[in-house]
Structures are given as structure tokens and as C-alpha cells.
Amino acid sequence: EPEVTQTPSHQVTQMGQEVILRCVPISNHLYFYWYRQILGQKVEFLVSFYNNEISEKSEIFDDQFSVERPDGSNFTLKIRSTKLEDSAMYFCASSKTDREETQYFGPGTRLLVL
Amino acid sequence: DAKTTQPTSMDCAEGRAANLPCNHSTISGNEYVYWYRQIHSQGPQYIIHGLKNNETNEMASLIITEDRKSSTLILPHATLRDTAVYYCIVRAFSGTYKYIFGTGTRLKVLA
Numbered sequence: 001e002p003e004v005t006q007t008p009s010h011q012v013t014q015m016g017q018e019v020i021l022r023c024v025p026i027s028n029h030l031y032f033y034w035y036r037q038i039l040g041q042k043v044e045f046l047v048s049f050y051n052n053e054i055s056e057k058s059e060i061f062d063d064q065f066s067v068e069r070p071d072g073s074n075f076t077l078k079i080r081s082t083k084l085e086d087s088a089m090y091f092c093a094s095s096k097t098d099r100e101e102t103q104y105f106g107p108g109t110r111l112l113v114l
Numbered sequence: 115d116a117k118t119t120q121p122t123s124m125d126c127a128e129g130r131a132a133n134l135p136c137n138h139s140t141i142s143g144n145e146y147v148y149w150y151r152q153i154h155s156q157g158p159q160y161i162i163h164g165l166k167n168n169e170t171n172e173m174a175s176l177i178i179t180e181d182r183k184s185s186t187l188i189l190p191h192a193t194l195r196d197t198a199v200y201y202c203i204v205r206a207f208s209g210t211y212k213y214i215f216g217t218g219t220r221l222k223v224l225a
Binding site for chain 1: 148150152155156157158159160163201210212213214215216217
């Protein structure tokens with residue numbers, strides 16, 4: 001069964017460093033999403049992406065964040081200068097279409113900013 | 115804010131049916147109800163979704179009331195591995211159909 005994959009599973013970085021989180025969505029999916037979950041808190045929407053453009057972004061997704069689909073398979077989330085409060089689980093999700101299709105989530109990347 | 119409300123926690127005996135309720139009183143006529151679960155800090159796992167009719171798959175059944183203001187997820191024979199946080203989600207549209215997660219129901223299956 002096709003699944004969303006994410007790398008790395010864990011990432012430790014120093015405050016102020018750049019990190020890139022990688023996702024490989026399900027191959028015939030066209031819509032891509034990033035969510036995050038700070039330890040003990042709710043899963044929060046960050047951004048959605050379709051047709052090489054951001055469709056929507058939340059207040060969390062400020063100028064320090066960017067997303068890219070550099071090739072036909074990868075979908076990346078970059079945090080330009082990490083802060084302590086960026087420590088969280090980051091989940092990638094994908095869906096075939098937007099309106100009625102189920103989003104399938106990856107296993108997540110645990111980011112720890114020291 | 116999430117468009118759904120769920121009990122914070124529930125217990126269920128192993129082998130018994132787990133019935134998880136969800137209220138979504140402001141749901142619109144064309145909005146689906148989705149159920150996911152999250153085991154520890156793993157990625158949310160899709161369980162089932164529905165619009166009006168009751169649905170069943172290999173994991174669970176979904177019962178939606180006729181007025182669509184509430185639903186119940188049924189795990190027919192709960193096992194210890196079903197211990198997780200269960201989320202009932204009605205998607206919000208504001209440019210894209212993102213998921214707004216609430217706090218979910220923490221289901222503990224007891225041996």
C-alpha cells in the first residue's frame with residue numbers, strides 16, 4: 001500500500017541553523033500539506049501546496065518557513081533560522097485532490113532545536 | 115477552531131466494542147466527517163469518513179445521525195493496540211481543505 005515517507009525521522013539542530021525536512025508524498029497525489037505538533041499539544045496546520053504554489057498558509061508559517069517541490073517526488077519544508085519554539089513533530093500529508101479526498105500522513109520528523 | 119467536540123478520554127475493555135462520540139452541530143450539508151487516530155506521536159492514521167450514510171471498513175464503523183450533527187466511531191472488538199488519541203474532523207475551507215485538529219479522545223483499551 002502506498003504511503004507518505006519522511007526523512008529524517010529525528011533532527012537535532014542549534015538555534016539559528018537552517019533545517020530542511022523532506023517528504024515523499026504518495027505518487028499520484030497532487031495536494032501536499034505540512035502540519036506540526038508541539039509536544040503535548042494539538043496537530044496544527046502549517047501550509048498547503050498545489051501546482052507548485054502555496055494554496056494556504058497559517059499564521060505560524062512566517063517568513064522563516066518555505067516549501068518547495070524540487071522534483072517530481074520530493075516535497076520539502078525549510079526553516080531558515082530555527083528557534084527553540086520550532087521544536088516539534090512535523091508531519092507531511094498528501095491527497096489526490098483537495099475537496100473530498102482523504103489526506104494521508106507521513107510518520108513525522110521530530111525536530112529538536114537546542 | 116475545530117468544528118467538532120469530543121470527550122477528553124474513554125476506557126474500553128479489550129474485546130469489547132469501543133464507541134467514540136463526536137458532536138459537529140455546525141456541519142454544512144456537503145461537509146464530510148473524517149476520523150483519524152494517533153498512536154503516541156506517530157503520524158495521524160486515517161480510519162474512515164462519511165457524509166450521510168453509515169460507513170464500514172476493515173477498521174471501524176461510522177454511524178452518522180440523520181441530522182448529521184453528531185457521529186459515533188465504533189471499533190467492534192477493541193485490542194490493546196487500539197489505544198490511541200482519536201480525532202473527529204470536519205474540514206474547514208478557506209482556500210484549501212485543511213484539517214483543524216481538536217484535542218481528540220484519548221482511548222485506553224484495558225486488558
